[in-house]
Amino acid sequence: xxxxxxxxxxxxxxxxxxxxxxxxFTSFLTRRLKQYYAFFRIFYIVFSTALLIPLINYxxxxxxxxxxxxxxxxxxxxxxxxxGSLVIFFxxxxxxxxxxxxxxxxxxxxxxxxxxxxxxxxKRNGLLGVMRHPxxxxxxxxxxxxxxxxxxIVVNSVLTLYVIxxxxxxxxxxxxxxxxxxxxxxxxxxxxxxxxxxxx
Numbered sequence: 001x002x003x004x005x006x007x008x009x010x011x012x013x014x015x016x017x018x019x020x021x022x023x024x025f026t027s028f029l030t031r032r033l034k035q036y037y038a039f040f041r042i043f044y045i046v047f048s049t050a051l052l053i054p055l056i057n058y059x060x061x062x063x064x065x066x067x068x069x070x071x072x073x074x075x076x077x078x079x080x081x082x083x084g085s086l087v088i089f090f091x092x093x094x095x096x097x098x099x100x101x102x103x104x105x106x107x108x109x110x111x112x113x114x115x116x117x118x119x120x121x122x123k124r125n126g127l128l129g130v131m132r133h134p135x136x137x138x139x140x141x142x143x144x145x146x147x148x149x150x151x152x153i154v155v156n157s158v159l160t161l162y163v164i165x166x167x168x169x170x171x172x173x174x175x176x177x178x179x180x181x182x183x184x185x186x187x188x189x190x191x192x193x194x195x196x197x198x199x200x
Contacts, residue, residue, distance in 0.1 A: 003154050006059060010155055013055055014162040017048055023173055038111045041104030059155055068148035081145040088127065089138035096126040096134065122178050122185060131194045132185065133170070136163050140192075167192060 019025055021044060030037045070078060093099055100106040127134040140163055143156040171191070174182050190196045 002062060003150065006062060006151060007154055007158055009055060009058075010158040011162075013051060014158065014166075016051075018162070018166055018169065020044055020048075022169070023176070035112060038107040039104070041101075041107055043104075045103055059151055063149040063151040066147055066149050067153075070148075078145045081141055085138040085141035085145060089135050089142070092127045092134040092138070096123060096128050122181050124185065124189070129189065132189050132191050133167050134194075136167050137192050137194070139163055164192075 026037075026040070029040055033040065093102070098106065100109075131137055140160055143159055146152060146156075171186070178185075
C-alpha cells in the first residue's frame with residue numbers, strides 16, 4: 001500500500017509541475033499578469049523546489065533495504081553512467097541552454113525594458129545537434145544509475161514516464177513557437193536517444 005501512496009504523491013507532483021508550465025495555464029497568466037508575468041518563472045522554480053524537497057525526503061525514508069545488490073562490475077558501470085549523465089546535464093544546461101532564462105533571472109532583468117522583438121532562434125549547437133532534449137536524456141540515465149530499493153524503482157518509473165510525457169508536450173510547444181523550422185529539426189535530430197535515425 002505504501003508504494004501505491006508514494007506513486008500517487010509523485011504522480012500528483014508531476015501533474016502539478018506540468019500543469020503550471022502548460023500552454024493553457026501560462027497563456028492565461030500572460031493575459032492576467034501582463035508584464036508581471038516576467039516574475040512567474042522564478043516563482044515556478046522556487047515553488048517546485050519547495051514541494052520537491054520534502055517529497056524526496058519522505059521517499060528516502062520509506063525504504064532502506066536494497067533489493068538489487070551490485071558487484072564490482074555493476075558498481076563501476078553505475079558510477080560511470082552517473083558521472084556521464086551529470087556531465088551531459090550540466091554541459092547542456094550551461095552551454096546549450098540559457099540558464100538565466102531557466103531560472104527566470106533574465107525575465108526579471110528585462111522587466112519593463114522596451115526591447116525590439118526578435119523572432120525566436122532555434123539552437124542546434126553542441127549536444128542539441130545530437131539529441132533534441134539532452135537534459136531529459138541525462139536525467140533518465142541518472143535516475144536508473146542510483147540505488148535499487150523498491151521505492152527507487154517505483155519513483156524512477158513514475159519520473160521516467162513523466163519525462164517522456166513532458167518531452168512530448170514540450171515538443172508541441174516548440175512546434176507552435178518555431179513552426180516548420182522545428183519540424184525539420186525533428187526530422188534530422190532524435191528526440192531523446194542519441195545517434196538513432198529520427199525520421200517522422
